[in-house]
Amino acid sequence: MAADSDPESEVFEITDFxxxxxxxxxxxxxxxxxxxxxLTGNTARKVSSEKVFFTHQIFTCV
Structure with a gap:
């Protein structure tokens, strides 16, 4: 029962097609x-990077 009242268990995501x-x-x-x-709050995070492509250009999110 406790798992049902946990806000984390009620995650609702929409995939936009x-x-x-x-x-x-x-x-x-x-x-x-x-x-x-x-990226919420002031918590420390490890350095990450991700490449995103747009109009034959490569953008790096760091």
């Missing part, structure tokens, strides 16, 4: 990277 343009896919990917890094 409507990102049609290259710009929308770029923005979506950057959002995904930042969400994966969980």
């Amino acid at each position: 409507t990102t049609a343009s290259e710009w929308e896919r770029f923005v979506s990917r950057v959002e995904e990277v930042l969400n994966d890094w969980k």
